[in-house]
Amino acid sequence: MRVPISSLLPADSPRLAGEDPEHVELLAAVRDLPPILVQRSTMRVIDGMHRVRAMRLRGEETIAVTFFEGDDSEAFLRAVDANIKHGLPLSLADREAAAGRILAHSPHWSDRTVAAATGLSPTTVGAIRRRSGVPAAQEGSRVGRDGRVRPVDGAAGRRRASEVIAMKPDAPLRAIAREAGVSVGTARDVRERLRAGRDPVLSSQRGTAREPDPSADGPSESQRRRTGGARQSTDWRSVLGSLSRDPAVRYAQNGRAFVRWVDGHVIEPVEWCELIDAVPPHWRNSVAELARSCAGAWLEFAQELEQRARTKSEPGVA
Template sequence: MWSNVESPVALNKTVSVSVPISSLIPGDSPRLAGENSEHVQLLAATQDLPPILVHQGTMRVIDGMHRLRAAQLRGDETISVTFFEGDDKEAFLLSVDSNIKHGLPLSLADREAAAFRILAEYRQWSDRAVAAAAGLSPTTVSAIRQRSFAPAERETGRVGRDGRVRPVDASAGRRRASEVIAMNPDAPLRAIAREAGVSVGTARDVRERLRAGQDPVLTSRHVCAKEREPSQNTRQSIDWRSVRGDLSRDPAVRYAENGRAFVRWVDGHLIDPVEWGALIDAVPPHWQGSVAELARSCAGAWLELARELEQRASPARP
């Protein structure tokens, strides 16, 4: 298993060699539909293709099938290659990681299928670790785990993105955090989190609940009540995943370049509350005001987009 879950493979991509195209074998791609012919033709017109990534022991392509097909299309006999040495499971993880970071984006179905496979191979990984590897939100990974796999027997902890093992039952960590706070109420949140083995966000929530005289452990009844009672000022949330598939299959979107570009754009600009909740502590105090204004500006832009779409969707008045 990789020692660093978030950046699992240390790969020297500066060393590449030229190999005969005939020596290469299609690899275990995370793309369910295979290569995109339009993308291949676009790459074929590129003068210098970046090196592809190949598993040295088998000569199977880990990342770069579109570039390989483009080279074949224009009649090249050789292609630049960077080699990777590792087992098949690591090769697949690297393939997914490479495809979600550059080139033609993986579809939601591709990423969900990849998450299923990663969960099957690495049951001990946390939802956040699998989410980072597959390019999904932790909530999506959690749903895939729950519907696809039976709870592991005697599973007490999971490996997080930082390589640390954390308990599956969060209540134990919350109790430890409350004990740390009781002994040192003014301790910094990071120190509390480190001592209790919880996230900084959990440490903050425990401290706020203690200050309010509440139980630091969230009961299932409390969590369900929060989910069932949305604010009167908020609309019912619509999950992008629930509409993306139908939108992508619509011929008006699927066969239009600007339609496909719109779907890719939304994929890259949506924010899952769980994801920003894990990153918000990375913002230094002296930048919090500026970042808050930036977030408010982005929210305003989304509201303008919503208003424009609603106006276009409304029937014209007589």
């Protein structure tokens, strides 16, 4: 429905610097703008302050709105989510500030849950949690994105699972997972590691760094050759934040579309561990082929970008 612009309150925005005047001018030239999102109980704008400014700039007195039913905390989460998924992307500083605010009122949320809500990496959220002095969840556990409670110390759960397996080597995976307080996927991984004579705790969870072991967590030499050489893991959220702030991307329609596309097509290195159990046994081969196809497409995409970068840097090329 349409409401008077004068009836709206400014957004409790995750944008630290407020609205961008240049983006407002760009929107003012767009004929049909989508409705803004407004918290019904307060008439406060949740998402769409740039559109409000643009409509005022055009001399409009009313604006199309969609109402949101929820409290202030839910409204802020919705504002962060909306600004990550479309429009002018939030800066890295905006997203980090939003993560700190979410942790303050929801300290029981896992780092991965907050990361998904703010477009940051779980590692970055963990650093913000420690820097802010936000207490850990009670009884050493946090609520994940799927609503399940998991221990903060994943290494401890893996050790418990290894002890259960040592005492009951023939126990079903679900029984091991239930007794150790871990997921079925974690129980399976721990059992496979023990059978291979490897440490049940992941290298990323160990207290001290170790020399890389080709037979352990990392990819084999042949796998590294196929993927173009061994490289350090990239914090793609930081890359995405920097990319979205580049004017060449920020003010181009296809640039903003590319940022949104990348955001929906990248997976964290360990994120699949929480999802793999959702694949039924009779679909595993098909999904594996699908994953391999997607990986191949990303590899071709990377090779094409590198080829264009080399061509651009060659002498005599404009």
